Amino acid sequence: MSRLTLERYQVWAYLIAIGLGLAVGTAWPGIGPAMETLLWPTLAALLFATFFQVPVLHVRDALRDRRFAGAVMLGNFVLLPLLAWALVEVFEFDLVVRLGVLLVLLVPCTDWFITFSQLGKGDVPRAIAITPLNLVLQLILLPLYLWLMADAQSLGSWNWATLAPAVLIVLVPLAAAVLAERWIQTHPKAERFRDTMGWWPVPLLSLVVLLIAGAQVGTVMEAIDQLQKMVPVFVLFLIAAALLAKGIALQLRLPVEQGRTLAFSMGTRNSFVVLPLALLLPAGWEVAAVVIVVQSLVELFGMVAYVWVIPRLLFK
Structure with a gap:
């Protein structure tokens, strides 16, 4: 099986993992703390494997095509935050x-959108080039977006010091990925290590959602009605993102392949980068993390539709 095939059918791996997690958490309720303990190193490994695929040291490359970079920034950091709000x-x-929805919809994807851009006949080199810019801008702008859009009273009641590990579990793998990229630049033969790590995001994310489902099975069952109401919202977001991408591409006269890439960038969100923050929210806020997992599943099914619709109907 090729890596592209694995990524094409990854949604089924996640569905199976969630089912197993819910079954294990239901059968052995006391296993929750152990699964939460395993979750953090698994999440750190996932983030490292993901960031390692992002050419973080080449942010300036994204700005060489200013028209395309401008389209991505307009879509991901102006129009879509307004849509989420x-x-x-x-x-x-x-x-x-509300917080869970904002967390997951405000930040653009930095990994599987490249795969879906390839499947949807987009401009893959530009997808790769724009990824580090998306990552850097979201890390800078997310706190501002939350300050503007989330409930100020509830945010003020948090003990922000307890969220420090969530920041570290993102920044430490990011720093490690940057160091690994520098190492590969000085040792070209080590490029095989990057290729090997490219296989790991799907199995690691499967394990992450399994552990979340098992640890939060009670939360999932209590909030099942609310979670079902999330699905239409996330479907609406996917439809609106594609249409907004079409509008931007027309206004800026982007080539068809770049328009497709823009649509995939705007339609995909960076769920597991914000997941550590959601997992460390105060007691009573556990549903926010489950909302993020639900959005990821809706998005993956949406990408299956995007791969067919984007090149055949929206960007012919």
Whole structure:
């Protein structure tokens, strides 16, 4: 089996993992703390494997095509945050769900959108080039977005010191990935290590969602009605993102392949980069992490539709 085949059918791996996690958590309720303990090193390994595929040292390369870079920044960091804010306002979610929706919809994907761009006949070199810019900007802008859009009273009640590990579990793998990239630049034969690590995000993410499902099975069952209401919201986001990408591409006169790549960038979100933050929220906010997992599954099914619709109907 090729790596591309694994990534094409990854949604089924995640569904199986969630089912196993829920079954294990239901059968052995006391296993939750152990699964939470295993979750953190697994999540750190996942983030390292993901960041290692991102050419973080080449942010400037993304700016060489200013028109395409401008389209991505306009879509991902202006229009889609406004769309996310509109959705949470219109649907009037409770505070926890609102935060989960904002966390997952405000940050663009830095990994599997490249795979889906390839499957959807997009411009893969530009997808790769724009990825580090997406990563850097989201890390800078996410706190600002949350300050503007989340409930100020509830955010003020948190003990922010308890969220420090969530920041570290993102920044430490990111720093390790940067060091590994520098190492590969000085030792070209080590490029095989990057290729090997490219196989790991799917199995590691499968293990992450299994551990979350097992540890949070009680939360999932209590919030099942709320979670079902999330699905139409995330479907609406996917549809709107594709249409907004089409509008931007027309206005900026992007080539068809670049328009497809823009659509995949805007349609995919960076769920497991914000997952550590959601997992460390105060007691009573556990649903936020489950919302992020639900969005990831909806998005993956949505990408199956994107791969067919984007090149055949929207960007012919």
